[in-house]
Structure formats: C-alpha cells, structure tokens
Amino acid sequence: MTHRITLLALDGCFASNVIGFIDLLQTANMVAGRLGRPAPFEWEVISLDGKAVRASNGGMLAVDGRIGRQTPGKVIVIPAFGSPQLEPLIAAVRRYGRLLPWLRAQCEAGSTLAATCNGSFLLAESGVLDGKPATTSWWLSSAFAQRYPKVKLDLAAMVTRGNRVVCSGSGMSHFDLALHFIDRFAGRDVARTCARYTVLDDQRRSQAPFMILDHARRYDPLITRAERWIKANLRRELSVKEIAGHVAVSSRTLGRHFRECTGDSPQIYVQKLRVEAAKALLENTRLRMSDVLERVGYGDESTFRRLFKRHTSLSPRDYRRRFGVAR
Helix, strand or coil: CCEEEEEECCCCECHHHHHHHHHHHHHHHHHHHHCCCCCCEEEEEEECCCCCEECCCCCEECCCEECCCCCCCCEEEECCECCCCHHHHHHHHHHCHHHHHHHHHHHHCCCEEEEEHHHHHHHHHCCCCCCCEECCCHHHHHHHHHHCCCCEECCCECEEECCCEEEECCCCCHHHHHHHHHHHHHCHHHHHHHHHHCCCCCCCCECHHHCCCCCCCCCCHHHHHHHHHHHHCCCCCCCHHHHHHHCCCCHHHHHHHHHHHHCCCHHHHHHHHHHHHHHHHHHHCCCCHHHHHHHHCCCCHHHHHHHHHHHHCCCHHHHHHHHCCCC
C-alpha cells in the first residue's frame, strides 16, 4: 500500500524540513524496492496559493499545487519557521491564521498532522493539540507553555504522538519525524536501513542531551551579577541567603527575580549551572568523575548522577561517550 504524504511549504520555513523529509521518503522507497516490496510512499508539496515560496535560507521551494485543490495525504507535515526568535515566530503564526481552519478540518477528516521544531506553534494555534502531548524547540518552551496551557508539553521528547497529531523537537528533528512515519508505514526494518544509509541515529528518544541552559527571559542586572558569582563559586556549597547577600537583596527578593527572569528558583538554577559545567568538563576533558564532581560542587556521586540524568536523559558516562571530544 502506498501512503501519500503532504508537505506544506510556507514562506520563511526551513527548506530542509521539506527537502530533507522527502529525501528520507525517497530512501525508504529505494530500500523497499531492494527488499522486493512496492514503494511505500508518494508525496506532494503544497502552498497556500500554489506558488513557489521563499525559504528562510533565501532559496525557492517549488510546489505541486495549492491547499484545497485535492484531498491531502494521510499525513500533513508542517515545517519549522526559520527564525529562532519568538517575536518573528508569533508574527508568522498570525500571518498564517487562514491556514488554521483547514488544519482542523483535515484532522477531523482523518489525516495525521505532524509538526517539526517550532512548527508546533502553528499546530497548537489551531487547537488540535489541546489535551494532547507535544514537543517543540527547547529554547521556546516557556513561551509555548504560556501561550498554549492546554497542551501537554513534553520538552524532553524527540517525538510525541497523540490522536492524529505528531510533533518533533528542535532543529533537524524532522529526520526523526520522517523515520517515525517510515517505521509506522513501511516497517522497522526499512526505517533502520534508511537510518544506516543516511548515517542517522534512529534511537534518539530525547532532545534533553542537546539542550543548553535556558537564558533569561529578560535582562536583569541582578540575575547577571548573581549568575557570575555562582559560576565562580560552583566548587562549594551555596545557600540562597549567601547568594542574596552577595547581590545585596533579601532571599525573598532574589527568589522573585529568579522566578520572573528564568522561571526557576535560585536552588534549581544553581543545579542547572552545575549540570552545564559538568557537561562542559565531560565534553572537553578526560578528568575522572571524582574530579568533575569536585569542580562542580558535588560530593555525592549517586545524587549527582540522578540529577544529571534528570536534566539530560543520559548518565554522565553515556554523555561523555556520545559528546566527548577529548582524546
């Protein structure tokens, strides 16, 4: 059985989300052919008006037709928008407001809607993600959760699956999304072979190891001073009272500033800084684990391992094996 995939081409989208997705579908057809099976996929690229669109890299994406010309495929793929900043992203979501009723109608008619990276904002805006799991670009998670409180955001997940809705995480996670559908419609053996041909890791279940500590939601010189002092003193135990004293405010005021600026309490933020420091040491040095712990201010290895895994989904050893560059 051949499954038709419809890919939306939108002005300002990531070209690779469309072209790279199709490349993997084509690879799946090739692999299936070598196994003596019929091609599992066909695809089409459509835009709002049937005209080519300009992607975020400046290149033009040719399309096969426009929305509404014919019944879309079993899966409709929404690409990410090229800007990593929130304001241009929300502007793009508003600009494509006329697309939202069409998305809702296709979901109700039985199509699966799939979004990659920040394309999940457009999917959430349509309302079809309400009450369902979703993931998105990790650096936009706070804005996503605030704008779409009814969506069950699972930021760590690389791919989330709900009732006729699928989302993938940041950046190049459209490859993970494509492999998900290849696995679903063509079989695990085809998906695994596609991953090997294209040198992709088809075992990625979480984007947590790739996250960078969330930057402040807004500039706050008090937080900047506090963070600079914390980083210089990570080797030792730090209390909220001591941090507050260094920046000359009460513990309560410090907590309020941290929550407003970062979304975290001072204690949680210090934990995140320790994990970030440990990640850098694991990536770039051959220090023994005991030395890493000493430099980031932890004496209990088992406690730190649990903390590290909670934030990265990997143990320190697995993280070093995967991301370490020191030899």
